[in-house]
Amino acid sequence: MNSASTCTVIDIKGLGKRYSITRGAPEDRSSLRDALSRSIANVGARLMLRPVPASAPAREEFWALDDVSIGIREGERVGIIGKNGAGKSTLLKILSRITEPTSGSVRIKGRVASLLEVGTGFHPELTGRENIFLNGAILGMNRQEIRRKFDEIVAFSEVEKFLDTPVKRYSSGMYVRLAFAVAAHLEPEILIVDEVLAVGDTQFQKKCLGKMEEVGRQGRTVLFVSHNMIALQSLCDRSIWLDQGRVVDDGDSGAVVARYLQRTSQMVLEQSWDDPASAPGNGQVRLCSARLDCGQTGHATVATPLAVEFTLENDLPGVELNYSMHLYSLDGTCVFNSASRSFIAQRSRVKGVCHIPANLLNAEVYRVKIMVVRDKSLPLFEAKDALVFEVSDVERDGAWFGKWAGVVRPDLAWEIETAAPGDRQL
Numbered sequence: 001m002n003s004a005s006t007c008t009v010i011d012i013k014g015l016g017k018r019y020s021i022t023r024g025a026p027e028d029r030s031s032l033r034d035a036l037s038r039s040i041a042n043v044g045a046r047l048m049l050r051p052v053p054a055s056a057p058a059r060e061e062f063w064a065l066d067d068v069s070i071g072i073r074e075g076e077r078v079g080i081i082g083k084n085g086a087g088k089s090t091l092l093k094i095l096s097r098i099t100e101p102t103s104g105s106v107r108i109k110g111r112v113a114s115l116l117e118v119g120t121g122f123h124p125e126l127t128g129r130e131n132i133f134l135n136g137a138i139l140g141m142n143r144q145e146i147r148r149k150f151d152e153i154v155a156f157s158e159v160e161k162f163l164d165t166p167v168k169r170y171s172s173g174m175y176v177r178l179a180f181a182v183a184a185h186l187e188p189e190i191l192i193v194d195e196v197l198a199v200g201d202t203q204f205q206k207k208c209l210g211k212m213e214e215v216g217r218q219g220r221t222v223l224f225v226s227h228n229m230i231a232l233q234s235l236c237d238r239s240i241w242l243d244q245g246r247v248v249d250d251g252d253s254g255a256v257v258a259r260y261l262q263r264t265s266q267m268v269l270e271q272s273w274d275d276p277a278s279a280p281g282n283g284q285v286r287l288c289s290a291r292l293d294c295g296q297t298g299h300a301t302v303a304t305p306l307a308v309e310f311t312l313e314n315d316l317p318g319v320e321l322n323y324s325m326h327l328y329s330l331d332g333t334c335v336f337n338s339a340s341r342s343f344i345a346q347r348s349r350v351k352g353v354c355h356i357p358a359n360l361l362n363a364e365v366y367r368v369k370i371m372v373v374r375d376k377s378l379p380l381f382e383a384k385d386a387l388v389f390e391v392s393d394v395e396r397d398g399a400w401f402g403k404w405a406g407v408v409r410p411d412l413a414w415e416i417e418t419a420a421p422g423d424r425q426l
């Protein structure tokens with residue numbers, strides 16, 4: 001848990017950001033590369049004496065953020081989620097003062113350090129060392145304060161060897177390592193981190209998440225945009241869901257993420273691969289179909305026994321195979337992994353059925369991964385998201401009608417004994 005106080009440090013009211021785009025032309029994302037290629041194309045067109053079109057291309061305006069109001073208290077760790085293009089980065093850019101809002105107001109109390117897309121925050125011509133000092137100065141620290149943090153930053157970033165190299169020569173992974181280390185160690189009161197962490201390796205991502213948690217525990221405020229729902233939920237107690245520039249949900253991370261995943265996921269209750277070239281597998285062993293059998297009612301509830309069926313086409317003569325099935329909840333938690341017994345497969349089709357008993361799964365959306373394993377140890381291939389299905393709740397007795405907590409929801413046997421009044425023996 002973090003220790004959010006009642007003091008609002010980010011106060012966003014009626015925030016709007018309007019962009020204009022040229023219809024038929026690629027979006028202007030204001031990158032240097034885009035700008036360069038546009039001017040090169042213009043020069044090319046002039047040299048070839050092509051007539052310039054008489055009418056100006058149609059401009060269209062749209063709101064990347066539309067009437068967004070959010071209050072964030074000191075020490076809160078807040079996740080921002082939403083589909084691509086929902087406005088998450090635009091919001092962070094406005095909070096980091098990289099982009100101006102078109103309407104509304106933003107009031108921020110405290111120093112902000114942000115780690116946005118690769119390429120922002122650092123001066124490309126300056127070395128890693130110089131950029132550390134530059135960023136510290138921007139955050140209002142003096143040289144002595146920065147020097148005190150310097151070794152920690154370098155150790156965390158693991159780019160010591162390249163400290164005196166201009167950062168424009170860094171790989172994107174190195175860049176993010178140093179940029180994160182700088183943002184997290186220079187003691188900002190508010191730390192803003194966009195998806196960039198996806199660039200680093202898993203080990204480094206874990207290290208960054210740990211650091212962000214530490215920053216939050218110190219009572220600082222953290223804003224984190226991510227498509228990684230597990231990382232987001234482990235770090236943030238509160239999440240805000242943006243859709244088409246508007247806040248559509250705001251609350252406890254677990255609940256917001258669950259609603260988001262449920263609304264945005266596509267169910268796949270059955271699929272078949274008629275074209276061997278596109279089927280999951282390899283040249284010799286491949287999946288032909290996968291299907292969820294929910295019995296007569298046709299829909300899965302917590303009280304329905306389910307069967308996951310799949311068919312394999314095998315071209316290998318006399319091989320020992322087995323199926324392995326992973327079931328994941330939508331936030332990526334593996335609920336279980338179950339393997340079939342091994343079987344000797346000839347050149348033919350093999351059907352496998354995995355039975356999931358009633359009263360095991362909770363009300364959730366699940367994804368099924370199927371693996372085919374040879375000789376009990378060699379995975380031949382895996383089909384991720386072979387099925388995606390939702391298990392719904394059933395009517396039940398009792399006073400509690402919310403979702404039951406837990407990854408699974410087994411119907412366990414209970415015994416209740418009541419003693420007679422005054423009788424202390426049971």
Ligand SMILES: Nc1ncnc2c1ncn2[C@@H]1O[C@H](COP(=O)(O)OP(=O)(O)OP(=O)(O)O)[C@@H](O)[C@H]1O
Binds near residue numbers: 086087
């Ligand atoms: N400089 C720009 N000019 C025109 N349109 C822009 C500009 N920057 C962003 N947009 C558009 O604004 C919308 C919101 O973009 P934004 O990058 O904030 O979304 P996002 O939620 O961060 O998406 P992603 O998850 O893909 O990073 C998108 O439609 C995007 O194309």
